Amino acid sequence: MDMRVVQCPLCTLPLKPPVLQCKGGHVACGGCLAEPCRRCEHGGGFDVRSTAMDAVVSAARVQCPHDGCLTYVAYHELGDHRSACGHAPCSCPELGCSFAAPPRVLLVHLFVRHSMPAHKFQYGEDFRLLVPASEPSRRLLIGGDDGRAFLLSAGALGAATAVSVVCVRASAVLRPQYLCKMWSIMPPSQDLVVVKTKVTSSTSPGAVAAASFLTVPPRYYRVGAAGVSNSKLVPLNVRIDKI
């Protein structure tokens, strides 16, 4: 099928119900209904509903072009589907690497090609991590029952360390949602910094500005393992809930 048949001749966007037509039978989308018809001699308006075209545009189904996705959707729903598709390619967060693939393939790439550290966790359970203080670092968090990948990024924010978590998937995926709680405790005072946030999803997990991040001041740092120069580490507690 020539897809121009189901595109608005005026703006070339996919037609979706209700499709409108002029007295001469030329069609237009809802966004163009105020335009005069350029193909009719007297430039009539698009003021009649075309139920026949409604049926055509609903029946014109196309397959999602993402590798591994076998979903067929109405042509006018393809844009929405692509931005919410679980197989949407996600780009490698490592600087200078242009690799992009569906989340599960990207995960393997990050392990194999970049030796990115990974931590498997269970939803709803607290777990602990130590990340290098005041320097950029990344690690993967892998959900225990669904294999979902999250990218935890840490970096310097002045003398403090900022830590954020992003879900590696298309940004418009609605379900499931993930909540992330991150906190750091300073012994012996038990002073606490904490953030609780809905996890942002992105197909560019290395570039997205996460909705919120945890800022850990230097007084929370711990001295790194003996023999590892004078490195400082940030003690982190993390919990991710699936809703």
Ligand SMILES: [Zn+2]
């Ligand atoms: Zn239009």
Ligand SMILES: [Zn+2]
């Ligand atoms: Zn017309």
Ligand SMILES: [Zn+2]
């Ligand atoms: Zn898809």
Ligand SMILES: [Zn+2]
């Ligand atoms: Zn890469």
